[in-house]
Amino acid sequence: MMPFKTSTATRALARSYASLHNVPPAGKSPTAIVMLNMGGPATVPETHDFLKNLFSDGDLIPLPFQSFLAPWIAKRRTPQIEAQYAAIGGGSPILKWSEHQGAGMAQLLDELHPETAPHKSYVAFRYVRPLTEETARQMQADGVKRAVAFTQYPQYSCSTTGSSLNELFRKKDNFGGIEWSVIDRWGTHPGFVEAVSQNIEAALQKFPESARGDTVILFSAHSLPMSVVNRGDPYVLEVSASVAAVMARLGNNNPYRLVWQSQVGPSAWMGPQTNDALKGMARLGKKQVVLVPIAFTSDHIETLYELDHEYVREAEELGIHVERAESLNGSPVFIRALADIAAKHLKDYSAGGGPTSVQLGLRCPGCKNATCGQQKSWFARGGA
Numbered sequence: 001m002m003p004f005k006t007s008t009a010t011r012a013l014a015r016s017y018a019s020l021h022n023v024p025p026a027g028k029s030p031t032a033i034v035m036l037n038m039g040g041p042a043t044v045p046e047t048h049d050f051l052k053n054l055f056s057d058g059d060l061i062p063l064p065f066q067s068f069l070a071p072w073i074a075k076r077r078t079p080q081i082e083a084q085y086a087a088i089g090g091g092s093p094i095l096k097w098s099e100h101q102g103a104g105m106a107q108l109l110d111e112l113h114p115e116t117a118p119h120k121s122y123v124a125f126r127y128v129r130p131l132t133e134e135t136a137r138q139m140q141a142d143g144v145k146r147a148v149a150f151t152q153y154p155q156y157s158c159s160t161t162g163s164s165l166n167e168l169f170r171k172k173d174n175f176g177g178i179e180w181s182v183i184d185r186w187g188t189h190p191g192f193v194e195a196v197s198q199n200i201e202a203a204l205q206k207f208p209e210s211a212r213g214d215t216v217i218l219f220s221a222h223s224l225p226m227s228v229v230n231r232g233d234p235y236v237l238e239v240s241a242s243v244a245a246v247m248a249r250l251g252n253n254n255p256y257r258l259v260w261q262s263q264v265g266p267s268a269w270m271g272p273q274t275n276d277a278l279k280g281m282a283r284l285g286k287k288q289v290v291l292v293p294i295a296f297t298s299d300h301i302e303t304l305y306e307l308d309h310e311y312v313r314e315a316e317e318l319g320i321h322v323e324r325a326e327s328l329n330g331s332p333v334f335i336r337a338l339a340d341i342a343a344k345h346l347k348d349y350s351a352g353g354g355p356t357s358v359q360l361g362l363r364c365p366g367c368k369n370a371t372c373g374q375q376k377s378w379f380a381r382g383g384a
């Protein structure tokens with residue numbers, strides 16, 4: 001029988017369909033780029049399960065009697081958080097943005113690093129679908145043999161990236177014998193810094209030119225409990241490094257501060273809190289502020305609800321004009337940065353570089369979580 005011959009045009013069409021839809025060509029196992037993040041409820045009714053999974057995560061919130069307390073706290077907290085997701089349009093846009101960013105990144109990566117093409121992006125969320133097991137099933141079905149765990153938190157914290165890596169380690173058998181490497185932080189990458197800076201410049205443009213230089217730039221990051229900071233978690237240092245890099249790129253032409261938002265519960269958290277800082281600016285007679293989310297790459301309740309609905313309105317009542325810099329969401333500069341970060345990682349790895357950053361190998365001085373140690377050793381061996 002004559003073998004079936006595919007015409008050049010059909011192959012070109014298939015290639016362009018595949019790249020548009022992030023589907024690898026048949027026959028070649030894709031290099032998986034697994035985008036790690038916490039996720040958020042895509043619809044309001046998913047809020048309860050999101051919170052239950054979040055409060056059950058001992059790497060984020062270690063609770064006594066966790067399996068009893070977590071569902072109880074989640075149930076109590078659900079109505080308040082449901083109302084916030086309802087107010088921002090009925091759910092978190094994080095899955096939409098993660099898929100968009102991942103598909104754009106994978107397409108660029110095929111050009112930037114053809115040696116490991118085709119690349120396919122996957123999303124693995126910590127608290128909502130697609131959870132790690134679901135992503136593992138999809139990767140097995142696609143015949144993946146080589147994967148990069150790419151954290152989507154620019155700055156490393158044991159409570160965020162660390163939790164996602166611990167979960168990958170716990171569920172490692174679901175993936176079969178995959179060779180793993182890790183991109184564990186990238187908060188000072190020039191492409192990320194550029195994308196954030198461009199959004200700040202766009203916000204500054206909204207103020208009259210004559211008063212632009214007086215505008216205060218307030219960088220706002222999700223806070224951390226002081227118990228985590230004092231354990232030696234690197235997040236505060238790394239967020240500060242992002243802020244310094246962005247300010248250097250902007251020419252240090254505006255006064256600025258780094259402030260912290262979204263603390264939960266009665267314990268002590270890293271401060272100053274964003275809403276107090278805005279009140280402080282009003283007291284000091286500052287009339288113009290650009291508010292910049294610096295530790296998350298897409299919109300979520302902390303930007304759309306806490307900043308936009310609550311703090312910006314409160315500040316405006318105090319007589320301050322606040323512009324919030326847009327989240328990175330669909331920024332092409334940011335998507336290009338993700339591709340550059342991944343391409344450099346793959347290139348360094350092919351040239352004999354280690355599977356993780358050197359920094360990932362060091363546990364926090366106060367870390368008592370045995371899984372952190374096992375996870376770091378496992379990734380340092382490339383997942384073997």
Ligand SMILES: C=CC1=C(C)c2cc3[nH]c(cc4nc(cc5[nH]c(cc1n2)c(C)c5CCC(=O)O)C(CCC(=O)O)=C4C)c(C)c3C=C
Pocket residue numbers: 038039040041051054060061077081092094153157159160222223224225228235264295296299300301302
């Ligand atoms: C870099 C980002 C984040 C860090 C660091 C972080 C640490 C952290 N968070 C909690 C507790 C909660 N966080 C919640 C929601 C939430 N957290 C982040 C980001 C970071 N958290 C985001 C983006 C979101 C919102 C998700 C979305 O809308 O898409 C919640 C649930 C909401 C609520 O009940 O208020 C809790 C709880 C702790 C304890 C912690 C550090 C140890």
Ligand SMILES: [Fe+2]
Pocket residue numbers: 222262
């Ligand atoms: Fe949080």
Ligand SMILES: [Fe+2]
Pocket residue numbers: 158162363364367368369372
């Ligand atoms: Fe740890």
